[in-house]
Amino acid sequence: xxxxxxxxxxxxxxGVHESGATMASRVAxxxxxxEAKGLVTSAQIDGAVEAFLAKAQPANGAALVARAWKDxxxxxxxxxxxxxxxxxxxxxxxxxxxxxxxxxxxxxSMHNVIVCTLCxxxxxxxLGPSPTWYKSxxxxxxxxxEPRAVLEELGVKLDPRVExxxxxxxxxxxxxxxxxxxxxxxxxxxxxxxxxxxxxxxIGTAVCASPRAE
Amino acid sequence: xxxxxDERARGEASAPQAxxxxxxxxxxxxxxxxxLPMSIAADLWDVYLDEVxx
Numbered sequence: 001x002x003x004x005x006x007x008x009x010x011x012x013x014x015g016v017h018e019s020g021a022t023m024a025s026r027v028a029x030x031x032x033x034x035e036a037k038g039l040v041t042s043a044q045i046d047g048a049v050e051a052f053l054a055k056a057q058p059a060n061g062a063a064l065v066a067r068a069w070k071d072x073x074x075x076x077x078x079x080x081x082x083x084x085x086x087x088x089x090x091x092x093x094x095x096x097x098x099x100x101x102x103x104x105x106x107x108x109s110m111h112n113v114i115v116c117t118l119c120x121x122x123x124x125x126x127l128g129p130s131p132t133w134y135k136s137x138x139x140x141x142x143x144x145x146e147p148r149a150v151l152e153e154l155g156v157k158l159d160p161r162v163e164x165x166x167x168x169x170x171x172x173x174x175x176x177x178x179x180x181x182x183x184x185x186x187x188x189x190x191x192x193x194x195x196x197x198x199x200x201x202x203i204g205t206a207v208c209a210s211p212r213a214e
Numbered sequence: 215x216x217x218x219x220d221e222r223a224r225g226e227a228s229a230p231q232a233x234x235x236x237x238x239x240x241x242x243x244x245x246x247x248x249x250l251p252m253s254i255a256a257d258l259w260d261v262y263l264d265e266v267x268x
Contacts, residue, residue: 100216102235148249163251165237170257172216172233 053129060091061126061176062197064103066190069181078103078178086126093125093174101126104167105178106204111158113151113204114167114175115143121169123176127199134203144168154205176202182210218259231260 034040067089068075078085082101086093093099101123104112116122120135133139143150147164158164167175179201185193188211200206217228237255240248 144254145244146249147252161251163253164249165253165255167235167255168257170233171219173235173257 052124055092056125057128058126058197058199058202059194060089061123061199061202062194063089063190064091064126064176065178065197065202066194068103068178069185069193070190075105075178079105082176091125093123099123100173101176102173103176103178104165106180106207108180109161110163110165111151111156111204112165112167112175112177113143113147114169114177115140116169117141117144118168118170121171121174123174126176127202131199151205154200156205156207177204179204179208182208184210216259218261233257233259234263 031040031042031045035042064078064085068078068085074085074088077088082103083093085103086101093101104114106112114122115134117140120130122130122134124130139150144166147166148158151158151164169175179197181193182196185196196208196211198206198208201208215230216233217230221228234257235255236258237253240250240252240254243254
């Protein structure tokens with residue numbers, strides 16, 4: 001676990017722990033009602049969640065980015081219609097409803113970062129379950145107010161001339177960041193490239209390190 | 215085109231409407247102490263937008 005995860009877990013203990021507990025008890029109450037009415041069983045809910053999460057991994061987002069880095073035509077299709085690009089790779093973003101995905105690309109002059117200021121909208125199918133800090137009030141409030149400071153705390157050092165663009169997700173539209181391809185990766189295969197793409201880089205709270213710099 | 219989240223949350227029928235990703239410069243939102251260069255892209259339904267006088 002990185003230092004940055006630790007810092008956020010720490011914030012979480014003092015910040016949103018209560019609302020987390022409230023949410024868990026609300027979900028439990030809702031499930032109990034549905035069970036009492038004979039509409040669903042806990043086993044059915046567990047099965048649906050497990051089936052969805054089994055396919056929902058950051059490796060999906062990483063594969064998408066690696067393909068875009070290798071294949072300019074795919075990159076153009078990804079930026080133009082991300083859902084169609086997902087279909088090409090056989091990645092299913094549908095669980096209970098089909099969600100529209102938009103890929104936003106980092107450039108030498110623009111760094112993108114995603115947030116859901118309202119709640120915790122997040123492309124789970126591409127990134128796996130969201131980290132606790134993504135749902136924290138601190139991240140949701142601060143990243144729109146002082147994104148450069150938040151990124152710096154997370155170890156992302158940007159040139160002062162690089163614009164930071166914060167994408168606020170909604171229930172209808174999810175975002176994924178296409179990070180900059182690091183230097184020194186020219187001869188790498190798609191799977192080698194995918195290994196360089198972390199979950200946080202797909203959120204925009206990290207960058208992809210050059211393999212030579214490790 | 216997307217149904218309006220506000221109406222769906224109330225369990226009402228919702229006619230799909232345009233959802234725009236609108237980019238605001240940091241200074242437009244936060245004024246003089248915005249940590250520029252920064253911008254915020256917000257997804258706003260058609261009904262949220264008011265026409266400005268030309």
